[in-house]
Amino acid sequence: GQNIDQPTEMTATEGAIVQINCTYQTSGFNGLFWYQQHAGEAPTFLSYNVLDGLEEKGRFSSFLSRSKGYSYLLLKELQMKDSASYLCAGLDSNYQLIWGAGTKLIIKP
């Protein structure tokens, strides 16, 4: 079966760095997405990885290892506004997105 696993909740301190891990099992693989979702709002696109390695976008970076079925989202210089859920999603061979349940990130001052 297809599955995306990510931690349910994480806590970090303002100004620190946090890494949110995601492991995936999909039928075929056409890339991995990360989305951010603030409470009561729609998910918004953060990153897309299809090749192994690290993609950096300002304070956010995303890493992919296809051989390990593993990705992580790295958030640096955490700000209070980064408190949100972070959704990992794998694109399978039929170009269908398989979604994880999301990681709720709590930022403390």
Place this chain on the structure above:
Amino acid sequence: DAGITQSPRHKVTETGTPVTLRCHQTENHRYMYWYRQDPGHGLRLIHYSYGVKDTDKGEVSDGYSVSRSKTEDFLLTLESATSSQTSVYFCAISENDNYGYTFGSGTRLTVV
């Protein structure tokens, strides 16, 4: 999000009644999707469309139907609402099948 709107934003309905949710886009994107989001679950695909009058089922399609008569509109109908269909429904659009999705603001549906 600019370019995609959902209506209504909130709805309370009674068990057994039909309900239609609307998704409207101004981006001229080919792909449109309906998801539901429930606590403890990832987004689950209900139905999707890859063009006018071209639709297909997702993983949780039972009890739902869709229609797409124009590029810009994608309607989701709950034929006879049940309490298990209480959820937040998101519409999403995509230019291509391996592009990032843009989501609408969601519809919170309560079936009593």
